[in-house]
Amino acid sequence: MTVLTGVGASAGVAHGPARVIHGPSDFQLFRTGDVLVCRTTDPAWTPLFGLASAVVTETGGMLSHAAIVAREYGIPAVLGVTNVVDALTDGGLLTVDGSQGTVMIKGPAAE
Template identity: 75%
Template sequence: MTNILTGVGASTGSAHGTARLIHGPDEFTNFQSGDVLVCRTTDPAWTPLFGMASAVVTETGGMLSHAAIVAREFGIPAVLGVRGALDLLADGEPLAVDGAQGTVTRVETQ
C-alpha cells in the first residue's frame, strides 16, 4: 500500500484530518467539520461541505474545476486528479494534504 498519493495541487496550504469518502449528496450527512473531503468530483451542490472541510481530494479535475475554485475561495488545500482516491483511501483514516505539493499522505497512528 502506497502512503503518498499525488495529484494536481489546486489550492495551496496544508491540513490534517480524517478522510471522509463521499460518493454523492445522499452521504453529505456523514461529513463532519474538519474532515478531508474525498470524492470523485464536485459541483455547486457540494459547496456547503467546503465550509466544513479541512481539505479536498478529488479523483478528477484541475486548476479551473469547481473544486479548485471553491477550495481557493474557502482558503483550504485541494489536491485534485488523484486517480483511484476512492478505492485507495479508507473512510476514517487520518490524512495530511499538501495543496502546494499536490500530495495526500496517510498519517501513521500509534
C-alpha cells in the same frame, strides 16, 4: 506511510480524517474538519467546503469547481488523484499539501 500525488489546486497544508463521499446522499456523514474525498464536485457540494479541512478528488484541475471553491474557502486541495476514492476508507488520518500536490496517508486509511 503512503503518499499519493495529484494537482495542487489550492495551496496550504491540512490534516484530518478522510471522509469518502459518493454523492449527496452521503452529505450527512460529513463533519467539521474532515477531508472531503470524492470523485468530483459540483455546485451542490459547496456547503461541504465550509466544513472541510481539505479536498481530494479523482478528477479536476486548476479551473475545476473543486479548485475554485477550495481557493475561495482558503482550504488545501489536491485534485486528479487516480483511484483515490477506492484507495481510502473513512477515518484514516490524511495530510493534504495543496502546494506540493500530495496526500499522505497515515494509519488505517489505505485499504
